[in-house]
Amino acid sequence: KQEVTQIPAALSVPEGENLVLNCSFTDSAIYNLQWFRQDPGKGLTSLLLIQSSQREQTSGRLNASLDKSSGRSTLYIAASQPGDSATYLCAVTRNAGNMLTFGGGTRLMVKP
Amino acid sequence: DAGVTQSPTHLIKTRGQHVTLRCSPISGHKSVSWYQQVLGQGPQFIFQYYEKEERGRGNFPDRFSARQFPNYSSELNVNALLLGDSALYLCASSLYSGGSETQYFGPGTRLLVL
Numbered sequence: 001k002q003e004v005t006q007i008p009a010a011l012s013v014p015e016g017e018n019l020v021l022n023c024s025f026t027d028s029a030i031y032n033l034q035w036f037r038q039d040p041g042k043g044l045t046s047l048l049l050i051q052s053s054q055r056e057q058t059s060g061r062l063n064a065s066l067d068k069s070s071g072r073s074t075l076y077i078a079a080s081q082p083g084d085s086a087t088y089l090c091a092v093t094r095n096a097g098n099m100l101t102f103g104g105g106t107r108l109m110v111k112p
Numbered sequence: 113d114a115g116v117t118q119s120p121t122h123l124i125k126t127r128g129q130h131v132t133l134r135c136s137p138i139s140g141h142k143s144v145s146w147y148q149q150v151l152g153q154g155p156q157f158i159f160q161y162y163e164k165e166e167r168g169r170g171n172f173p174d175r176f177s178a179r180q181f182p183n184y185s186s187e188l189n190v191n192a193l194l195l196g197d198s199a200l201y202l203c204a205s206s207l208y209s210g211g212s213e214t215q216y217f218g219p220g221t222r223l224l225v226l
Contacts (some may be wrong), residue, residue, distance in 0.1 A: 034215075042219055046215065104152075
C-alpha cells in the first residue's frame with residue numbers, strides 16, 4: 001500500500017527566504033506526482049505535475065524535483081512571500097489510473 | 113470558464129441521516145473523482161467515475177455511494193451518517209481517466225455531523 005509522507009508538518013519563515021518542502025513515498029512504481037496548494041477551508045489548486053519519466057518541473061518561483069528510485073520529491077519556493085502562506089500537499093498516482101494518494105501536507109506561514 | 117463547482121458549500125446533519133453532495137465538472141471533462149479530507153489530514157480517495165462507470169473505489173464502507181450522470185456531473189451519497197463522516201468533501205475533474213491528467217478540484221462541501 002502506497003504511503004506518502006511530508007516533512008515538516010508545519011514551517012514558519014520570514015519573507016524572502018528560499019525554502020524546500022519534502023515529500024516521500026514508499027512505492028516507487030508511480031505514474032506521476034503532483035504538488036497542490038490549499039488555502040484554509042478551500043479546495044486544492046494544482047501547482048506542478050511531474051511525470052514519472054521527468055526529473056523536475058518549474059513554474060515561476062516554484063521548482064519541483066522527482067527522484068523516483070529513492071521515493072522522494074522536493075518543492076523549492078524561491079524568495080517566499082506572505083501570499084505563499086498555505087498548506088502544500090503532494091500526491092502520487094499509481095499506474096495509469098489517476099487516483100491520487102496524498103501526503104498529510106506542510107502548513108507554511110511566511111511572515112512579513 | 114467555470115471551474116469545478118460543488119453544492120452545497122456547507123451542510124449540517126445529525127447522526128443516522130442521509131446526505132447527497134453534488135459536483136459539476138469543468139466543461140468537457142469526463143472524469144470525476146471524490147475525496148474526503150478530515151481536518152488536519154490530506155484528502156483520501158473515495159470514488160472515480162469516467163463516462164458514467166465506476167473506475168476506482170477507495171477504502172470506504174458501503175454507506176458511501178456515487179454515480180455520474182450523462183452530462184458528467186456526479187453525486188456522492190452517504191447513508192447512516194456517523195460523527196466521523198464530518199469532513200471537507202472534494203470533487204475533482206479531469207478530461208480523461210488517465211494518470212497523466214492534471215486534476216482540477218472544486219471548493220468542496222464542508223459536512224458537519226452532530
